[in-house]
Amino acid sequence: MSVFTAVAPETLARWLGRYAIGRLVDLQGISAGVQNSNFFVTTTLGRYVLTLFEAIPRAELPFYLHLMAHLARHGLPVPAPIADRDNEYLGTLNQRPAALVMRLSGHSEMAPSERHCERVGAMLAGLHLAGLSYGRKQDNPRGAAWRTVTAARVRPFLAADEQALLDAELAFQAAANYAQLPCGVIHADLFRDNVLWDGDYIGGVIDFYFAGQDALLFDVAVTFNDWCATPSGELDPQRAEAFLCAYHAERPFTDAERADWAAMLRAAALRFWLSRAEDFHLPKAGEMVHVKSPAEYRDILRLRIAATHPLPL
Amino acid sequence: MSVFTAVAPETLARWLGRYAIGRLVDLQGISAGVQNSNFFVTTTLGRYVLTLFEAIPRAELPFYLHLMAHLARHGLPVPAPIADRDNEYLGTLNQRPAALVMRLSGHSEMAPSERHCERVGAMLAGLHLAGLSYGRKQDNPRGAAWRTVTAARVRPFLAADEQALLDAELAFQAAANYAQLPCGVIHADLFRDNVLWDGDYIGGVIDFYFAGQDALLFDVAVTFNDWCATPSGELDPQRAEAFLCAYHAERPFTDAERADWAAMLRAAALRFWLSRAEDFHLPKAGEMVHVKSPAEYRDILRLRIAATHPLPL
Structure with missing residues (x-):
């Protein structure tokens, strides 16, 4: 289970007040990923992925988040980061750099044609x-x-x-x-x-x-x-x-x-x-x-x- | 049928070279809308909606396109406009102002609960x-x-x-x-x-x-x-x-x-x-x-x- 930092639903519900994506409905840890703590976050308005960055230095994160935003803006199916009400992609949750991105649908294909x-x-x-x-x-x-x-x-x-x-x-x-x-x-x-x-x-x-x-x-x-x-x-x-x-x-x-x-x-x-x-x-x-x-x-x-x-x- | 301006597949295929969304696979007119000509556009990389603006003055269009981009950036399910390789949302096709947006999934519910x-x-x-x-x-x-x-x-x-x-x-x-x-x-x-x-x-x-x-x-x-x-x-x-x-x-x-x-x-x-x-x-x-x-x-x-x-x- 690749959740290194636990997040309590009450903590997240409060933190989501910084965004315009409604109220927390469900929170699930994700058991994939080797570098970060990831969670599926469902709100009244949509489905998102929350990432708490455990290893990447904070100063390097804007490069990744703005890259995803840039590629999504160009019409490619990448997880667009969500801006908070101050228009920021990168926040802090439980003393970790944290970001929400859109949750994309689909499944991996391990035997590709x-x-x-x-x-x-x-x-x-x-x-x-x-x-x-x-x-x-x-x-x-x-x-x-x-x-x-x-x-x-x-x-x-x-x-x-x-x-x-x-x-x-x-x-x-x-x-x-x-x-x-x-x-x-x-x-x-x-x-x-x-x-x-x-x-x-x-x-x-x-x-x-x-x-x-x-x-x-x-x-x-x-x-x-x-x-x-x-x-x-x-x-x-x-x-x-x-x-x-x-x-x-x-x-x-x-x-x-x-x-x-x-x-x-x-x-x-x-x-x-x-x-x-x-x-x-x-x-x-x-x-x-x-x-x-x-x-x-x-x-x-x-x-x-x-x-x-x-x-x- | 609310397609006031026809678009030929060859014309669109050429126009899509301005974007990074792959090659044209399918083009279908949409019979809804009273102001614009709308088309479902399928490419090798995704599904989009193309709009040719028939009535709204060109100078007013950036307000709408950037609004949709802003709301999508904030995590709301609105049709994000697609930037071309010059990072522009608004182009010109068949002498009309034209834009591509992400195609969203779902159906209208006319008898809501x-x-x-x-x-x-x-x-x-x-x-x-x-x-x-x-x-x-x-x-x-x-x-x-x-x-x-x-x-x-x-x-x-x-x-x-x-x-x-x-x-x-x-x-x-x-x-x-x-x-x-x-x-x-x-x-x-x-x-x-x-x-x-x-x-x-x-x-x-x-x-x-x-x-x-x-x-x-x-x-x-x-x-x-x-x-x-x-x-x-x-x-x-x-x-x-x-x-x-x-x-x-x-x-x-x-x-x-x-x-x-x-x-x-x-x-x-x-x-x-x-x-x-x-x-x-x-x-x-x-x-x-x-x-x-x-x-x-x-x-x-x-x-x-x-x-x-x-x-x-």
């Missing part, structure tokens, strides 16, 4: 295009600097063959030159559990708290590694094709992106191998339940070194 | 509270000035007893002093067909193109006359109670509002008698289909003069 992958490809391109006019900048919090620090922290816990793989991949990525790639705001965590399906449509793209400025191709690679792979991590050529063509139709890939695609798939795999290894070997208090095995992304890294799938022309 | 009236009362208060922090101002386009002009235009078409009723009510309203009433942004047309129900919840409040600055109590009266009356226009005491108490719980009525309630119900009835009489006797080209009989609101005016229902303490 080609059709799902096509829609996700188009949506990712839509997010990237809408993000181009977003004014705030914040670096990808799991970018190259984080990678170096984290690799050093987890390396002692790895087996010898894993250490060799890590050393080789760090050297390979350090030698890569991604300077020609188009940059922008990336979601950076568009896994299957962060997309809510409402029938054939994407009713919600959630969890923007890893977003930041980086190569758009990195986001394509992160999403691709999750959506277009078999349970053992190998590529599914049909889903890969559907995803990449749908993205390409909205935002055509550049020559530089085509050249760097294989390397970027490896960078994306490395990023999740490292974060999962860190969560596994160096867990923080209260973050135990949702830890995923680091082996999955170690294996995906090995597979992406061995073979890839070309970008569309 | 006490429960529905309770929710509508709370929602109207929520709209009023959220509207307090809206910065733009525009007068209620169907306010006192419009009333005087319109009464003079339609009077020649009325029967003698109707003329007497109109003259007496105009004199009564001219003598009323509403200066003490709290003012703000009002929807001014929150009829049953402008609320979409999603199960027990209000999934959408639509059609903000009569909104403006006026006494909040006028909005309460307009809404009350539609939601809390029997088909013959008489008050339903249970629904009246449910509606008014729910509103009062969110935004308590002031003493001045209690004092002016009976007069305001008459002002609200007069406004719709006049607009329907105008639409009936002086129709504009292309506005024939949805004209409603003016008799309904003439009778409601007579009934509200004869009897009313008190505001909650």
